[in-house]
Every structure is written in C-alpha cells, then in structure tokens.
Amino acid sequence: MNEQEKETVITEEDAEADIQENESKLEAEEDENSDQPQEEEETVSKTLQFENEKLTAEVEQLNDRLLRNQAEFENYKRRTQKEKTAERKYKSEELALELLPILDNFERALQTEVSEENKGFVEGMQMVYNQLVTALQSQGIEQIETVEKEFDPNYHHAVMQIEDEEFASNIIVEELQKGYMLKDKVIRPAMVKVNK
Template sequence: MQKDTVNDSLNIVEEDIESVDNHLETGADFESQTKDSEFESSDSENTEDEQLKDDSSTDENDESQQVILDYENKVKDLNEQLKLEREKALRSLAELENFKKRKQIEVDNFKKYSIENVVVELLPILDSFELACNHATNDKDETIKNDEKSIIEGFVLIKQQIVNTLEKMNVKRLDCINQVFDPNFHQAVAEEESEGVDSGVVLKEMQAGYVLHDRVIRPSMVVVSK
C-alpha cells in the first residue's frame, strides 16, 4: 500500500518535473520566438527607415533638380532679355549717331548758306551799279566833265568793291556766254537764230546769275540759240 503511494507520489513528481521541463522548453521557445520577432521587427524597422531615407533622398534630389532647372530657365530668360536690350541699345546708339550727323549737316548748311537771303536782296543793287557803270563807260560823249568822270569812276570802284566782298563770301557770278544751256544754272527768256552756232547755246546774258558755294541763288537770264 505504501509502495503504491510512493509510486503515485513519484509519478506525480515526474509529471511535475515534466511539466516544468515543458514550461522551460515553452519559455525558451517563446524567448527565441520573441528574439526572432524582435530581430524581424528591427529588420523591418531598419528597412522602413532605409526606405523612408531613400524616399526622402529621392524627394530632395527631385527638388534640387527642379530648383536647378528653374535657375537655368531663369538664366536663359535673362540672357535673352540681355540680348534684346543690347540690340536695342545698339540701335539707339546708331539712331543717335545718325541724328547727330543730320544735325551737324544742318548746322554746317546753316552757317554755309546763312547769308543767302541777304545776298539775294543785294543782287538787284549790284545790277543797278553794273548797268550804270556800263552805260557811263560806253558813253562816247566828249562833253562829259572831269567831275562827272570822277563820279563814274567812283561808281565803278564801288561796284567792284561789292563784287570783291561777295567773292570773299563765296558768292560768284556764273559764266554763261557760249555755254550749253543748262536749266540748273540758266533761265531762258528768249530764243534767237544764229549762224554757225548749234542749237541750245547761250548767246546773250540779260541778267547775271550767281552761286553761293555750290548752290544757285539766282540763275542767269539768257537768250538761247535755236
């Protein structure tokens, strides 16, 4: 009876030991599983972190590329604008130079021909002096007194002084006799037939013509051959 009791007790102890062993094995397995789970979790977290880092790095690279592209486009636009402004400035400079040249020509012409109106007003006076002098010097009347001759000579001198003064101002008389008629310098008032003379040749000068520098201020009034 006691033996059975002892055996039962031994069986119970063995069962308890087996149960403890099972618990220990279960605990070890759980710990191992826990560690594996922790490792897996850690690996997963590391993978996620790396993926986040990669995604973040990709986003940063995309943003950097976009910023660079924006700056390149801005630089390109600025270069185009600079090119247009440079061309505009060059055109403005060219226009300014042309304007200065035109104004300088106008100033030079003004200085060159500023006396034209005055000379034109003086020419009839010179014509009158010339007619008077020609009439007096061609007069064969021997009854002209010495005093009158002195007056005539004075008129001739005054007329010559006027001519000399005009020449100093680059006013010159046109030479037209026996010249081919040129409408730029001559004004025909009549035509005459003349033997041995070709048609269109100036035969007579009715009124003298004058030029100021290279500009005709009064054409010669002439008679032209038919």
C-alpha cells in the first residue's frame, strides 16, 4: 500500500468514525431536545390547566352572582307586588281611623233621651249615623262582635275583669268601646269587660 492509499484508508476510517461520533452526538442532542419539548409541553399543559381552573372558578362565581341577583330581583318584585296589593286592600284605613271617633260621638249623641221637642233632631242624627255606617261598610269596615263572645286578644282589649256566675269564664260581659276591622285586619280592637 502506498502512502496515498494509507491516507485514504485512514481518512475513510476517520470519516467513518467521525460519522459515527456525529451520529452519537446527534442522537444525544435529539434525546436532550426531545426532553426539552416534553418539559415545555408539560409546563404549557400545567399553565393551561391552571388558567382553565381559574376561568372556571370565575365563571362559577359570576353565575352564582347572577343567580343571587335574579333571586333578589324576584324577591323585590314579589315584595313590591305584595305592598301594592296591601295598599289597595287597606287604602281606606287612614280615613276609617279618622272617622271612628266621629262614629263614637254619634253613638253617644244617639243615646240621649228622646222627647217630643228633640224627636226630629234625633231622627236626623240617626239617618246621618246610618249613612256613615253604610259608607264604612262599603269600604270593608265592619264592627267586631263582642258581647257574650269568647275573649280573643287579637280582636279585643280587656280593660276590666269581673266575676259573674251568669257568664262562663273568659266571656265578654260588656263592650266599653266598639272595635272595627278593615277586611281581615283589626284597625281598632274592642275595649271590653271580661268575666274571670
């Protein structure tokens, strides 16, 4: 073998060794590079998962707030509707409270003794009294029944107690001031005398 052939053989061997070395380096780099994208993918995946959880929590919080606001609005609507209904139902309460003392005075005036001289006047007063009672009844204002009824603290106000064997216990013996209801609401309880 001549020198040139030796150099060629060495060079070819060296070249083959270099190629193998380069392939090994490339494989090692590929392994390193393949680990890096995997790590990067895991990092990106974790970041996306965290972002997703964060956004899901925000959406749940906003949904919860929306549901609460809707519930509050529904409650507000129901409450205002109820107030409007009550206002319409009891619209004459204030006027009735103003007129009840006048009605009491009419009743006291009608208890006076009737004579030939005042007979016409008393009849006129009775007519006005009847008209007033009718007007109040047309608005749903009714007198609370008392005498010989059982005492009920929701409708009656006991101002006196007596012991009378003619009446059972807790029975109203006498009415001292009339009580009135507006539809289903007591606007003035009756003042009564109750048997023990």
